Amino acid sequence: MKNLDQKWIYLVVLSLIWGSSFILIKRSLLGYTPLQVGGLRIVFASILLFVLGFKSLKTLSKTDWKWVAIAGLCSSFFPPFFFAMAQTEISSGITSILNSVAPLFTTLVGLALFGLALKGRQVLGVLIGLFGTVVLIAAGMENNVNQNYWYALFIIFSALGYAFNINIIKKYLSHLTPLAVTTASFGVAFLPALIILVYSGVFQQFVGNSAMYEAVWYIMALAFLGTALANILFNKLIKLSSPVFAASVTYLIPLVAVLWGFLDGENISVLQLLGGLIILFGVWLVNRKKVVILQK
Numbered sequence: 621m622k623n624l625d626q627k628w629i630y631l632v633v634l635s636l637i638w639g640s641s642f643i644l645i646k647r648s649l650l651g652y653t654p655l656q657v658g659g660l661r662i663v664f665a666s667i668l669l670f671v672l673g674f675k676s677l678k679t680l681s682k683t684d685w686k687w688v689a690i691a692g693l694c695s696s697f698f699p700p701f702f703f704a705m706a707q708t709e710i711s712s713g714i715t716s717i718l719n720s721v722a723p724l725f726t727t728l729v730g731l732a733l734f735g736l737a738l739k740g741r742q743v744l745g746v747l748i749g750l751f752g753t754v755v756l757i758a759a760g761m762e763n764n765v766n767q768n769y770w771y772a773l774f775i776i777f778s779a780l781g782y783a784f785n786i787n788i789i790k791k792y793l794s795h796l797t798p799l800a801v802t803t804a805s806f807g808v809a810f811l812p813a814l815i816i817l818v819y820s821g822v823f824q825q826f827v828g829n830s831a832m833y834e835a836v837w838y839i840m841a842l843a844f845l846g847t848a849l850a851n852i853l854f855n856k857l858i859k860l861s862s863p864v865f866a867a868s869v870t871y872l873i874p875l876v877a878v879l880w881g882f883l884d885g886e887n888i889s890v891l892q893l894l895g896g897l898i899i900l901f902g903v904w905l906v907n908r909k910k911v912v913i914l915q916k
Contacts, residue, residue, distance in 0.1 A: 627865065630857040634850060634869045639876020641846035642712035643884060644838045645704055651835025654708055656822045658701030660836075662813035664843030665851075666806040672848075673803035679796060680804055687792040688801065692808035695785035700847070701816075702774035709768040710775075711886050716877030718775040719870050720753040720899065725783035726867035734787040734863075741905060749871045749902025755895035779870070786863045789855060798855035805851070871899045 648657045680688065706715050727746050785805075793801050817823070826832050858866045878886075 627857060627861040630853055630860065631865075631869055631872065634853055634857065635872035636876055637846055637850045637853075638869065639716065639873045640880060641842055641850075642703075642707070642716045642877040643880040644842040644846060645707050646712045646884070647838040648835050648842060649704065649707060651829070651831035651833075652822065652839070653820060654704035655701060655816055655820045657704040657839060657842075659813045659817035659820065660822070660839045661700045661704075661843045661847055662697065662806065662809050663817060664840055665847035666810040666813075668844055668848045669799075669803040669806050673799040676797055676800035677804055677807070679800050684793060684796065685804070687788050688804040689808050691785045691788040691793070691801075692805035694781035694788075696805040696851070697809035697812060698781055699778040700813075702778045706771045706774040709771040711767065711881060712884075713874065713878040713881030713886050714757070714767065715775055717753060717757055717874040717895075718772050719779055720874055721750065721776065722779040722782045722870040723867040724750050725780050726786050726863050729780075729783040730787045730863050734791050745902045745905030747902075748905060749868070749899050752871070752895045752898030752902055753874075755891060755898060759891035759895060782870075783867070786858055786866055789858050790863045790866075794859055798852050798859060801855045802848070802851045806848075868902075871902060874899070 645657060652660070703715065706718075710718075723746055727743070789801060822832075826836075854866065854869070857869070
C-alpha cells in the first residue's frame with residue numbers, strides 16, 4: 621500500500637514538473653538556438669548531479685555502465701536536443717501531446733525485447749490513452765494549421781528513446797539507486813553535449829547579449845528541476861512501479877503543458893479538453909487494481 625501511494629505521488633509531481641518544461645523550452649529558445657538549449661540543459665543538469673551523486677557512481681559495475689551508456693544516450697542526450705528542435709516549429713502544448721506515445725512504445729519495446737507481460741486491461745488502457753492523444757493532436761492541427769508537423773518526428777524518436785530507457789532501467793539497473801542511475805546517465809551525455817556547446821559558439825555569443833542573459837534563467841530552471849530532479853524522481857518511479865505505469869506520466873504531462881500554453885496565448889479547444897479526459901481514463905485503466913470482496 622505504501623508503494624502504491626508513493627508511485628501516484630511521484631506520478632503527479634513529475635507531471636507538474638515535466639508539464640512545465642515545455643514552456644521553459646519555449647522561453648529558452650527566445651535567446652538560444654536549439655543546440656544551445658539542449659546542450660546547456662544537459663551540462664547544467666550534469667554539474668548539479670555530479671555534486672549530489674558523484675560518490676554513488678562507485679556502486680556501478682562494468683556491466684552496469686554498459687546499460688547506463690545505452691540508456692543515457694536514449695534518454696539523457698538526444699531528447700533535450702530533439703525537443704528544442706521540435707519546438708522551433710510546433711507549439712509547446714502540441715509537443716507535449718506528441719510525447720504521449722511513450723507508453724505505447726514502452727509497451728511494444730517491452731513486449732518485443734524485454735519479456736514484458738501485460739494484462740488485456742492494461743493493453744486496452746494504453747490504446748485508450750493513445751486514442752486520447754490522437755484526439756489532442758487532431759485538435760491541435762486544426763487550431764494551428766501553419767505548424768510544420770514533420771518536426772513531430774523529433775518527438776517520436778525521443779519517445780522511442782524513453783521506451784528503451786525505461787525497460788533497460790527496470791530490467792538491468794533496478795538494483796541501483798535512482799541517484800546513481802541518473803548521475804551516470806548524464807555522465808555519459810555530458811562530454812558530447814559540452815563539445816556541441818563549444819561548437820555552437822554559445823560562450824562567445826553570451827557576452828553582452830541581453831536576450832541570452834534573460835533566457836539563461838529559464839534554461840537553469842529547466843536543467844535543475846525539469847531535468848536533474850525530475851530524472852531522479854522518474855528513476856525512483858520506475859523502481860517502485862511497472863514500466864507501463866512509469867511511462868504513463870507522459871499521458872498527464874500534456875494536461876499541464878496545454879494549460880501553460882493557454883496562459884501563454886496558445887489556443888486550446890473543447891476537443892483538446894475531451895482528449896485530455898480520455899487520456900486520464902486510459903491512465904486509470906492501465907493502473908487500476910482489482911477489488912476483491914470477501915463474502916462472510
